[in-house]
Each structure stands twice: as structure tokens, then as C-alpha cells.
Amino acid sequence: METVNEFKLAQQQFDNVARLLNLDPEIGEVLRWPLREFTFRIPVRLDNGSLRVFTGFRVQHNDARGPCKGGIRFHPAETLDTVRGLAMWMTWKCAVADIPLGGGKGGVIVDPVSLTVTEKERLCRGWVDQVWKNIGPRMDVPAPDVGTTPQMMGWMMDEYSKLSGQYTPGVITGKPVGGGGSLGRTEATGYGVIYTVREAMKHLKIDPSKSVAAMQGFGNVTQYAAIGFVEMLGGKVVCVSCWDRDDQVSYTFSKKDGIDPRFLQSITDQYGTIHKDKAREAGYEIEDAEAWLTKEADVLMPGALGGQITGANVSKVHPRVKIVAEGANGPTTPEADEFFKKNNIFNIPDFLCNAGGVTCSYFEGVQNDMNFYWSKDEVLKNLDDKMTSAFHAVLAMSEKEKVYMREAAYMIAIDRVVQAMQLRGWV
Numbered sequence: 001m002e003t004v005n006e007f008k009l010a011q012q013q014f015d016n017v018a019r020l021l022n023l024d025p026e027i028g029e030v031l032r033w034p035l036r037e038f039t040f041r042i043p044v045r046l047d048n049g050s051l052r053v054f055t056g057f058r059v060q061h062n063d064a065r066g067p068c069k070g071g072i073r074f075h076p077a078e079t080l081d082t083v084r085g086l087a088m089w090m091t092w093k094c095a096v097a098d099i100p101l102g103g104g105k106g107g108v109i110v111d112p113v114s115l116t117v118t119e120k121e122r123l124c125r126g127w128v129d130q131v132w133k134n135i136g137p138r139m140d141v142p143a144p145d146v147g148t149t150p151q152m153m154g155w156m157m158d159e160y161s162k163l164s165g166q167y168t169p170g171v172i173t174g175k176p177v178g179g180g181g182s183l184g185r186t187e188a189t190g191y192g193v194i195y196t197v198r199e200a201m202k203h204l205k206i207d208p209s210k211s212v213a214a215m216q217g218f219g220n221v222t223q224y225a226a227i228g229f230v231e232m233l234g235g236k237v238v239c240v241s242c243w244d245r246d247d248q249v250s251y252t253f254s255k256k257d258g259i260d261p262r263f264l265q266s267i268t269d270q271y272g273t274i275h276k277d278k279a280r281e282a283g284y285e286i287e288d289a290e291a292w293l294t295k296e297a298d299v300l301m302p303g304a305l306g307g308q309i310t311g312a313n314v315s316k317v318h319p320r321v322k323i324v325a326e327g328a329n330g331p332t333t334p335e336a337d338e339f340f341k342k343n344n345i346f347n348i349p350d351f352l353c354n355a356g357g358v359t360c361s362y363f364e365g366v367q368n369d370m371n372f373y374w375s376k377d378e379v380l381k382n383l384d385d386k387m388t389s390a391f392h393a394v395l396a397m398s399e400k401e402k403v404y405m406r407e408a409a410y411m412i413a414i415d416r417v418v419q420a421m422q423l424r425g426w427v
């Protein structure tokens with residue numbers, strides 16, 4: 001698999017759209033780089049008494065429209081450039097979803113599976129100890145991402161509250177329900193993907209009940225995207241995939257007549273790894289890592305990590321594919337994008353497609369501020385409204401300017417951020 005530098009990719013995408021928009025290069029210089037970056041060491045006492053020092057990051061790309069917002073990823077291959085790229089995409093994501101927040105992202109270089117529960121707690125608290133003065137409900141509000149969980153957000157919120165001397169649930173989102181979290185957050189990103197797919201199908205006149213999807217990953221995003229595709233749209237999902245820690249490879253789990261996402265969810269661990277033997281027993285075929293990409297499907301939904309569909313593998317995509325719904329952040333490289341454009345494949349770009357998570361996080365912050373909590377139906381209804389109107393704003397821009405959906409989404413987002421910077425007198 002080709003390695004992709006997420007920051008270079010985010011800058012490349014930005015530069016292309018800045019040219020289309022005739023953006024003043026001086027303003028472009030502000031937006032090509034994060035405003036603030038923190039790299040720090042986190043000493044953690046392990047259960048066996050030894051001390052291990054981890055490297056942590058927090059990057060604040062732009063906060064012209066409101067406090068920075070973005071997840072914290074715990075991953076062994078985490079780099080500052082990954083965090084920078086993801087922080088930049090968060091700025092565009094919040095702007096395109098039209099929520100009053102900016103873009104940030106954080107991370108730690110660690111395989112969370114290698115830690116015990118108590119070690120994880122100390123690492124989470126240690127991360128907050130290093131940056132607590134630079135985050136806060138009116139400054140920068142982190143959230144979970146790959147490798148982090150609601151429980152971890154609960155510990156981080158508690159640490160911040162202790163250090164700041166007051167209960168501050170709004171410092172972090174994605175907290176457990178009952179601990180300041182919002183109902184619907186678990187489903188929000190995956191369901192949000194499906195709301196945009198539903199609207200794309202209406203636009204392309206595809207009957208959802210006869211449609212087929214192939215998905216990558218089986219973590220938080222893909223689990224609920226698969227459930228939504230089957231239960232809300234009445235379509236069929238023929239495969240999902242996951243990283244297998246024991247074998248150190250990823251596998252595709254497929255079933256021609258359609259997978260049962262709720263069953264697969266019941267045999268999947270908290271890191272999104274499906275139990276191979278139980279899946280095999282239930283009649284699932286276990287194929288290689290890239291099999292998901294080659295399936296005969298109407299919708300491809302990458303929902304694992306960045307850089308998965310590249311110039312090297314995009315030609316394996318089945319000619320039936322009509323929609324690429326980017327559940328993951330940065331799954332498609334520019335070369336693969338060119339292939340999709342040439343083949344007239346409709347793209348729902350990552351920062352629009354997966355904006356359901358951050359939109360619900362915004363709702364969580366609003367509920368924390370009000371100290372009044374909404375029902376799940378209310379959350380999901382508000383989420384659907386926000387995602388649907390964001391999708392149609394991007395579609396309208398794409399039709400008006402005759403540009404691809406990714407460029408249209410960038411145009412809307414960049415324009416909103418530039419306007420906020422101008423209104424504040426920054427540029």
C-alpha cells in the first residue's frame with residue numbers, strides 16, 4: 001500500500017481550489033498551514049512499574065469561525081503531518097456543515113491495544129495535562145477518532161475539570177451518555193454518511209432498495225453506515241473489511257446476498273476487528289485486503305484510514321460503481337480522484353460525507369452549554385436536516401460552477417472561512 005502524506009494531500013487539494021477561486025495568495029498562505037501546533041511528551045507509568053514516554057500532538061488549523069474542533073487519534077503510525085492534514089480537513093468540514101466551529105486535530109503515537117485499561121487512563125489524563133491550557137469550550141474542543149473511545153473522552157473531561165477547578169463537560173465531545181454525552185453520537189457519522197448517500201441517489205435517480213454497497217473498515221463509521229444502508233435505505237451491503245491484529249493484515253468479509261451488519265457488529269471488538277472464525281462459521285467469505293474495492297456495487301464507501309484508493313489500485317474499481325461516499329478522512333488520492341472524474345463517478349467528499357460526527361459533537365456542546373439534553377430522535381432529526389442541507393448546498397455549487405463535488409465543497413468551505421477571517425479583520 002502506497003503511503004500518503006495527509007498534510008501534503010490536504011494542501012494539494014486546497015491549492016487546486018484556491019486557483020479555481022482566484023483566492024488571494026496572501027490569504028492562501030494563512031490557510032495552507034495550521035495557526036498553532038503542539039508536540040509534547042507524555043510520561044506514563046505502566047502497570048509493571050516502568051515508565052514509557054509517548055509523543056502527543058494537538059494542531060489548531062483555523063478558528064476564525066469558532067473554537068477548533070476535531071478528534072484525537074491513537075495510532076502507532078501517527079505523525080505530525082497526519083494530524084496537520086486532518087486538522088485542515090476539520091476546518092473545511094465544520095464550514096461546509098455550517099456549524100460555528102474551526103478545525104483542529106490531535107493524536108498520540110501508540111497502539112492502544114498494547115495498553116491495559118489503567119495505562120490507557122493514565123495516557124489520556126497525561127495528554128490533557130500537557131495541553132489543558134490550550135484547549136477549552138471556547139478555544140478548542142477535542143473528540144474521539146481512530147483508537148479512542150467515549151470512556152477515554154470521559155477521563156479527559158474529568159482531568160480537565162480537575163485542573164481547571166470546575167466541571168467542564170463542554171471541553172470535549174464524544175463522552176459517554178450519562179457522562180455529558182449526546183444520544184445519537186455513536187450512530188451520527190455512519191448515519192450521516194447514509195443521509196448524504198440517500199440524497200445522492202435521489203439526484204442520480206438510483207433506487208436505494210435495489211442498490212448494493214461495498215464498504216471498507218468496520219469501526220464506528222462503517223458499522224453504522226452499513227446498518228443505515230440496510231435499515232434506512234433497504235439496500236444490500238456485500239462486504240466490509242477490517243485490520244486483523246493477530247495476522248497484521250486486513251481482510252474483506254463478504255457475503256453475496258448481503259452481510260448482516262448487526263450480526264457482524266456482535267462479533268466485532270471495540271477496535272473494529274471482526275472475529276474471523278465466528279464470521280466463517282456464519283458463512284462469510286474472508287478475502288484479501290483490497291477485495292472490497294473490486295466488488296460489483298453501486299456505492300463504494302471507504303471507512304477505514306486515509307490513502308486507500310490510489311493511482312495504483314483505482315483501476316480495480318468495478319464499472320458498476322456510481323457513487324463513492326467517503327466515510328473515512330482522505331481515502332482517495334488525487335490520481336484516484338482523476339479516474340473517478342473521468343469515469344463520471346459521483347463523489348461525496350469526506351468532509352461533507354462524514355460531517356455527521358462533528359455535527360453531532362456540536363449538538364453535544366450545545367446541550368452541555370444548556371445543561372439540557374435532547375432525545376435521540378431529536379438529535380437524529382436535527383442531524384438529518386443539517387446533512388441534507390449541506391449536501392444540497394454543495395450539489396448546487398457543483399452544478400452552478402460545473403465542478404466536481406469535492407471542489408464545490410471546498411469552494412463553499414473556503415469562502416465561509418475567508419469571510420469569517422475578513423469579518424474579524426485577520427486578513
Ligand code: NAD
Nearest residue numbers: 146147189217218219220221242243250272304328329357
Ligand atoms: P475505528 O477505529 O472505530 O475503526 C477503524 C476501522 O478500520 C476498524 O474496523 C479497523 O479494523 C479498520 N482498519 C484499520 N486499518 C485498516 C486497513 N489498513 N485496512 C482495512 N481496514 C482497516 O475508526 P472510525 O471511528 O470508524 O473512523 C474511520 C475513519 O473515519 C477514519 O478515517 C476517521 O478519521 C474517519 N472519521 C471518523 C469519525 C467518527 O465519528 N468516528 C468522524 C469523521 C471521520
